[in-house]
Amino acid sequence: MGQIVDISSVILELGLSSSITDEERGIISAAITKAEGAVKRYLKYDPVQRERTEYYPQATFTTQTFASFWETTDTHAYERRVSGASTDELQVKHIPIRDINSLRVDYDGRSGEIAGSFAASTEYTRGEDYWLNADGIDSDGNQICRDGIIRSFGSWPIEPGCVKIVYTAGYDREELSGQNTIVDASPIMDAVVDEAIRRAKKALVWKKSSTLGFTASPLMSESLGDYKYSLGSGSNSLIDRMFGGLYDLLPETKSKIEEFINFGWMLAG
16 A cells, blocks of 8 residues: 555546546546645655654754764774764654564664664663653554654664664554544545645646647556556656646645644654
8 A cells, every 4th residue: 555545536536437538547646646745745754554664863963972982994093973862752754653663773873874783682672671652542452652752761862873663654544544433544635635636627627728638648657456557757748737836735735634744753853
C-alpha cells in the first residue's frame, strides 16, 4: 500500500466510472500524485503506515558538550569530537508510532556510513532504556504514540546520526478510510480526494477546451491491477501545463487535517 488514495475513489467522485478513457485515467492519476504530495508537505510526513529506518538526531544543536578522542591514518592524526547528551526526548518524523522494531545507539555511528557501526551490542531495550510517549490504544490493543516522541532513561545523545531506529509508523488502510472507529484518520484521505478532484477537474476542462483535444503526452506511471497507463512529467510537459499552479492546499483542506500535523517535528527542525 503505497498511496493514500486509490484511483477508483476519485474516478467515482468525478462520475467517470462508466465512460473513462485512458487519457482521463492518466490525468486523474497525476492529480492524485500532486494532491498527495501537497498533503504530505503540509503534514510534514507520509501518513501511510509502513516500516522505516531512520537516523537521529538529524540536526546539530548550538549548545553542546563534547568528548574528544584521536583517530589516525597512515599519514595523519586528528581529533574527533563527539557530542554529549542533553535531552530525554527523541522526536521522529513519521507519526503516529505504532511499534519500535529496533533502536541502536552508536556515538560514532555516522548514520551507518562507517563500517561496523550500529552493531548488535548497541541495541537498546524497550522498557529499560527507552519507552514510547504513548497516548492511546489502537483497535488491536497496541499502544499508539501520536506525537512521535520516544523517551529515554537518561538522555539521548545529540551527535547527528548516532541513533538508528527501525520503526513502524502511520495509518493503515482501514484507519485512513474511516472504517476503524478507534483510530480515525479519514480526514487525511478526504483531503487528498478533494484536492485530487480539484486538480483533475481543472486539467480535464483545460484539455477538453484546448484545440488539441485529448492528445497523447509524455509518460507518468500509473497502474490499477493489470491495467497500466502513463502521462508525462517535466518542465514543459502537457501535464504540468494542465495543472498550472495547483500545488498548494485550499484553506478548508488545511483546516481539515491540521490535527494530524507533526508539530513536534516542525519545532525540532
